[in-house]
Amino acid sequence: MFLSIQELVLRDLPIAEVFSPGAVDYFDAHLRQVSDLVVRGVAILRQPTMEILVKGHLSVEMQADCDRCLEPASFPLSLDFDLVYQPLPAAMPEEVVLSPEETEIAFYRGLGIELADVVREQVLLALPMRRVCRPDCRGICPVCGGNRNLVNCGCRQEWVDDRWAALRNLVR
Numbered sequence: 434m435f436l437s438i439q440e441l442v443l444r445d446l447p448i449a450e451v452f453s454p455g456a457v458d459y460f461d462a463h464l465r466q467v468s469d470l471v472v473r474g475v476a477i478l479r480q481p482t483m484e485i486l487v488k489g490h491l492s493v494e495m496q497a498d499c500d501r502c503l504e505p506a507s508f509p510l511s512l513d514f515d516l517v518y519q520p521l522p523a524a525m526p527e528e529v530v531l532s533p534e535e536t537e538i539a540f541y542r543g544l545g546i547e548l549a550d551v552v553r554e555q556v557l558l559a560l561p562m563r564r565v566c567r568p569d570c571r572g573i574c575p576v577c578g579g580n581r582n583l584v585n586c587g588c589r590q591e592w593v594d595d596r597w598a599a600l601r602n603l604v605r
Contacts (some may be wrong), residue, residue: 434548436485441478441545448474448489450548457549459557461497467507468494472552474514485518485541491552497564501572502580510559518546 434450452470459466474489492511499506521540571581576588 435545436476436487436548436551437545438478438483438485439544441476441485442480445478446476448472448476448487448548452549452552457553457556459553463498464560465496466493467496470552470556472548476546483520485546487514487516487518487546487548487551489514491555493556495556495560497560499566499570500564501570502566502582503573504566504580504582506564506566508560508564510556512555512559514551514555516551 436446440446450472454466470493472489472491477486490513495508495510496505518539518541521542574581574586574588576590577586579586
């Protein structure tokens with residue numbers, strides 16, 4: 434769905450979209466959408482500033498490889514969003530100091546905003562930085578490569594402090 438300035442001038446646009454898995458590209462091969470992405474809300478144009486307000490709610494279940502054991506991990510998301518988009522100024526200085534309020538504002542270029550881009554950003558921001566299947570995930574054994582959640586391999590890993598290796602060679 435394209436949130437067009439021309440339509441927003443006439444009326445507020447209600448948003449009721451369902452993105453099936455694969456419809457939104459998350460630019461991450463290890464991140465998968467496993468349920469429909471349901472978006473409900475409204476897009477409003479503020480005149481004369483031409484700011485686009487996008488308010489709504491989204492829900493989806495995402496799946497990613499666990500950062501510790503590489504098994505699939507599910508991340509159900511349900512969140513509200515309230516976003517402001519301003520038209521991109523024609524001439525932008527190279528460096529700009531932003532106030533805390535300005536960090537809440539995004540920019541658009543052209544005749545409007547693509548809703549898929551808005552929801553992609555919200556989903557990616559809602560996902561945890563460390564994607565683990567469960568808080569007590571034990572990960573992969575660095576010796577044999579086995580999943581420690583499934584098998585207790587019993588491998589012993591010896592830690593060697595390599596900082597003193599050069600000095601040990603001098604003594605020998």
